[in-house]
Amino acid sequence: MTSIAVSTTINGDDVEFLCRADETLLDVLRNRLGLMGAKEGCGTGDCGACSTIMDGRVVCSCLVLGAETEGREIETIEGMANGSDLHPLQSKFIEHAALQCGVCTPGFLMAAKALLAAHPDPTEKEIRFWLAGNLCRCTGYDKIVRAVQDAAAEMRGEGT
Template sequence: MSKIHVTTTVNGDEMEFLCDPRETLLDVLRDRLNLTGAKEGCGTGDCGACSVTLNGRVVCSCLVLGAEAEGAEIATVEGMANGERLHPLQRKFIEHAALQCGICTPGILVAAKALLEKHPDPTEEQVRYWLAGNLCRCTGYDKIIRAVMDAAAEMREAA
C-alpha cells in the first residue's frame, strides 16, 4: 500500500507527514507527530477522549483519516498552553480537581475550549450539552462543569 503525503497545520505549525490510506488522524497525531495528548478510549467515536478540532469543528480523531487532514487546521490539547503558561481551562481543571486518570481530560479540554470560543458566556446547560460527547468514568461531571464555568468567567473578565 502506498503512503499518502499530507501537509497540514497543527497547533499553528505547518507539518508534513506520510500515512497509510486507512490510518486514522489519531494514529498520525500520536505515532507520526508525537502529539500524545489525544487518547484512544473506544476507537468508535463514542467517548470523546480523542477529540481535536479540525477546521474549527470538534471531531473524534479516531473517526477521521489522516489523509483528510490535507490542508486542514488542527488543534490539539498540546496547543492550548502558551509556553509555560497554562490555558485558563487547564488551570481551572487543576483547581477544581476536575481530572483524575487523564484519559478523558484532553478531549474535554479541547471541546470546552471550542465551546468558549463560540459562546464565551455559556449557561450550565450549554456546557453540559457541548461536553455530552465526552465520557468521564473517574470524576463525574460536576467538577468538570464548575471548572469550565469558572474558566469562562475568568476569560470574560480578562477580555
C-alpha cells in the same frame, strides 16, 4: 503499500507526513507525529478522549482519516498552553479538581475550548450538552462543569 503525502497545520506549525489510506488522524498524531495527548478510548467516536479541533470544529480524531487533514488547521492538547502559560481552562481544571485519572482530560479541554469560543457565557445546560460527547468515568462531571464555568468567567474578565 502506498502512502499518501499530507501537508497540514498542527498547532500553528506546518507539518508534513506520510500515512496509509486507512490511518486515522489519531493514528497519525500518536504513531507518526509523537503527539500522544489525544487518547484512544474506543476508536468508534463514542468517548471523545481523542477530541481535537479541526478548522474550529471539535472532531473525534479516530473518525477523521489522516489523509483528510490535507490543508486543514488542526489543534491538539499539546498546543493549548501558550508556552509556559496554561490556558485558563487548564488552570481551572487543576484548581477545581476536575480530573482524577486524567485520561479524558485532553478531550474535555479541547471540547470546552470549542464551547467557549462559540459561547463565552454558557449556561450549565449548554456546558453539559457541549461536553456530552466526552465520557468521564471518574468525576461524575460536577467538578468539570464548575471548572468550565469558572474558566469562562475568567476569560470574560470577570475575575473570581
